[in-house]
Amino acid sequence: MSILMDTNAYSEYYRGDKDIKGEIDLARKVLITTITLGELMYGFKVGDKELVNVDDLRIFVANPKVRILQLTPNAARNYAEIKFQLKKKGRLIPENDIWIAAQVMETGAMLVTYDSHFLVIDRLKVWEKCMARK
Numbered sequence: 001m002s003i004l005m006d007t008n009a010y011s012e013y014y015r016g017d018k019d020i021k022g023e024i025d026l027a028r029k030v031l032i033t034t035i036t037l038g039e040l041m042y043g044f045k046v047g048d049k050e051l052v053n054v055d056d057l058r059i060f061v062a063n064p065k066v067r068i069l070q071l072t073p074n075a076a077r078n079y080a081e082i083k084f085q086l087k088k089k090g091r092l093i094p095e096n097d098i099w100i101a102a103q104v105m106e107t108g109a110m111l112v113t114y115d116s117h118f119l120v121i122d123r124l125k126v127w128e129k130c131m132a133r134k
Contacts, residue, residue: 002029003127004069004104006097006113007039014056019129023112030066031109035099037068069103078102082121093117 003023005013010032013020024030037057044053061068079102086092094117101121104111110125111118118126 001027002031002107002109003027003112004031004033004100004107004109005036006100006111006115006118007036007043008114009112009127010036010040010057010060011043012114020112023127024065027065029109030063031069031103031107032061032066033069033100033103034071035096035103039096069107071099071103072106075099075102075106078105085122086120089120091117091120093120 005020005024009017009020013024040057041054044050044057047053060066079098082101082105083092083098086098097115097118101111101118101124104124108125110127112127112129114129118124
């Protein structure tokens with residue numbers, strides 16, 4: 001199984017979340033998007049431990065199991081479809097999260113997140129712990 005980590009999943013992992021650590025341990029592949037990297041780096045910049053956090057992230061992505069995803073034309077098509085469907089439902093979510101969802105759909109991975117707004121996206125594989133927090 002492959003998982004794709006949302007920004008809050010990475011943050012919770014480094015705060016010691018045992019459920020997320022368990023998912024990472026079980027996963028064959030751990031994906032992280034450049035969108036998530038940007039959100040994390042911004043958070044590091046406005047925080048008071050930027051250098052420590054950047055080093056921790058560098059160690060995390062050096063794990064052979066971890067792969068950083070770039071945006072592709074297929075992800076762009078998924079983005080357009082997701083945003084269109086959300087607009088029709090009147091349920092828009094943050095823009096970056098639409099991009100993350102598009103990459104989840106592209107890879108077929110399961111999204112590990114605690115953001116329940118992802119649950120409004122049809123056919124998106126979302127971690128069961130997210131559903132429990134809904």
